[in-house]
Amino acid sequence: MKNIFEFSREKLEEDLLSKGISKYRSQQIFDWIYKKNVLDVEKMQNISKIDIEIIKNEYSFEKMKVVDVKESSDRTKKFLFELNDGNYIETVLMNFSYGKSICISTQVGCDMGCSFCASGKDKKVRDLTVAEMVLQVVQVKDSLVEGENLTNIVIMGIGEPFDNYINLIDFIKIVNDNKGINIGARHITVSTCGLVPQILEFANLPLQVNLAISLHFANDEKRSKYMKINKAYNLEKLFNALEIYYNKTNRRITFEYLLIKEVNDSLTDAKQLVSLIKGLNAYVNLIPYNDTQMFSRSPKEAQNRFYDYLMKNRINVTLRREQGLDISAACGQLRIKKMRDDYGKRVDN
Numbered sequence: 001m002k003n004i005f006e007f008s009r010e011k012l013e014e015d016l017l018s019k020g021i022s023k024y025r026s027q028q029i030f031d032w033i034y035k036k037n038v039l040d041v042e043k044m045q046n047i048s049k050i051d052i053e054i055i056k057n058e059y060s061f062e063k064m065k066v067v068d069v070k071e072s073s074d075r076t077k078k079f080l081f082e083l084n085d086g087n088y089i090e091t092v093l094m095n096f097s098y099g100k101s102i103c104i105s106t107q108v109g110c111d112m113g114c115s116f117c118a119s120g121k122d123k124k125v126r127d128l129t130v131a132e133m134v135l136q137v138v139q140v141k142d143s144l145v146e147g148e149n150l151t152n153i154v155i156m157g158i159g160e161p162f163d164n165y166i167n168l169i170d171f172i173k174i175v176n177d178n179k180g181i182n183i184g185a186r187h188i189t190v191s192t193c194g195l196v197p198q199i200l201e202f203a204n205l206p207l208q209v210n211l212a213i214s215l216h217f218a219n220d221e222k223r224s225k226y227m228k229i230n231k232a233y234n235l236e237k238l239f240n241a242l243e244i245y246y247n248k249t250n251r252r253i254t255f256e257y258l259l260i261k262e263v264n265d266s267l268t269d270a271k272q273l274v275s276l277i278k279g280l281n282a283y284v285n286l287i288p289y290n291d292t293q294m295f296s297r298s299p300k301e302a303q304n305r306f307y308d309y310l311m312k313n314r315i316n317v318t319l320r321r322e323q324g325l326d327i328s329a330a331c332g333q334l335r336i337k338k339m340r341d342d343y344g345k346r347v348d349n
C-alpha cells in the first residue's frame with residue numbers, strides 16, 4: 001500500500017487519475033489533508049463513497065507514533081517519533097515573535113561524522129522517506145492550538161538533507177504548495193555541512209528556498225580536523241560552488257558558526273572568518289555550542305569578542321538566542337537519550 005504523504009499534488013493527481021479518480025477530486029483530497037488537517041478519509045465529506053473505497057484500498061494514511069513530547073521553560077517543544085521499523089527521529093518546534101518554526105530531521109543517524117555533533121555519533125541507518133518528513137510537519141502542526149501558526153520550516157534536525165536530496169526536494173514541494181500547507185519558499189531553510197554537487201543542483205531549483213551552510217571553521221586545517229566533509233570539498237571548492245549558487249539565485253547565504261570553547265572562538269578564528277566571507281552577500285549566525293562530553297560552549301566573553309569583531313568589520317551577524325536548553329534540544333540529543341534508555345547503548349554524549 002502506498003503512503004498518501006509521499007505524494008505531491010501533481011503526483012497524487014497522476015496516481016489517482018490512473019485509478020479513475022478525477023483531477024478535481026484529488027485536489028479536494030489534497031485540500032482535506034493539508035489545508036483542513038483531516039487525515040481520516042471517511043471524514044472527507046465531499047468525496048463519494050466509491051472514491052473513498054478506492055482511496056482506502058490503495059493508500060495508507062498511517063501517522064508516526066509520538067513516543068515523547070518535552071516542553072522547555074521557553075516553550076520550545078521537542079517531539080520524539082517512532083517509525084514503522086522501530087527507529088526514532090525527532091522534531092523541534094520553536095517560538096519566535098513572528099510565529100512558530102519547526103526543525104525537521106531528514107535521516108535516521110548521519111554519515112557526515114562531524115566530531116562535535118551528537119547526531120553523527122551513530123552512522124546513518126537510513127534516509128527518511130518523503131512521508132516521514134511531511135508527517136513531522138503535519139503531526140506537529142496538528143498539535144497547535146487556535147491562534148498558533150506554523151510560519152517557518154528549517155531543515156536542520158538529524159541528518160544531512162543534501163545526502164537525501166531527491167526526497168528533500170519532494171518534501172519541499174509538498175510543504176510549499178499553496179494549495180496545501182503553503183509555507184513560502186522564503187520561509188524554508190535548508191542547512192548543509194557543504195555537499196558541493198548538491199549545492200550546485202540546488203542553485204537550479206526554481207524556488208526561493210534559503211540555504212544555510214554549517215561552516216564552523218574558516219581554515220581548511222581546522223575544518224578538516226573536525227568536519228570530514230571538508231576533506232572531500234575544501235573551503236575553496238565550497239566557496240566556488242557558493243559563488244555559482246549566488247550568481248544564479250541572487251539569494252543571500254547564511255553561515256552557521258558554532259562557538260566551541262578553545263576550538264574555534266579565538267580572535268584569529270574571527271579574523272579568518274572575516275577574510276573568508278568579506279564582500280559576500282552573507283549573513284553569519286553565531287551559535288553558542290550546547291555542551292557535550294567532548295566539547296563545551298565558549299564563555300560569554302569569547303562569544304562577545306567574536307561577535308564584536310565581526311560587527312566591527314561590517315559583517316551581518318547575529319548571536320543566536322538559545323532555545324530548549326533544558327530539554328536537550330540540540331541536534332540528536334533526545335534521540336540518543338531514548339536509545340540509551342531503551343537499549344542501554346553506550347554513546348559518548
Ligand code: SAH
Nearest residue numbers: 117156157159160191192193214289290330
Ligand atoms: N547536516 C546539516 C543539518 C543538521 S545539523 C548541517 O550540517 O547543516 C544542524 C546544525 O546543528 C549544524 O550546524 C550542526 O553543526 C549544529 N550542531 C551540532 N552539534 C551541536 C551542538 N552540540 N550544539 C549546537 N549546535 C550543534
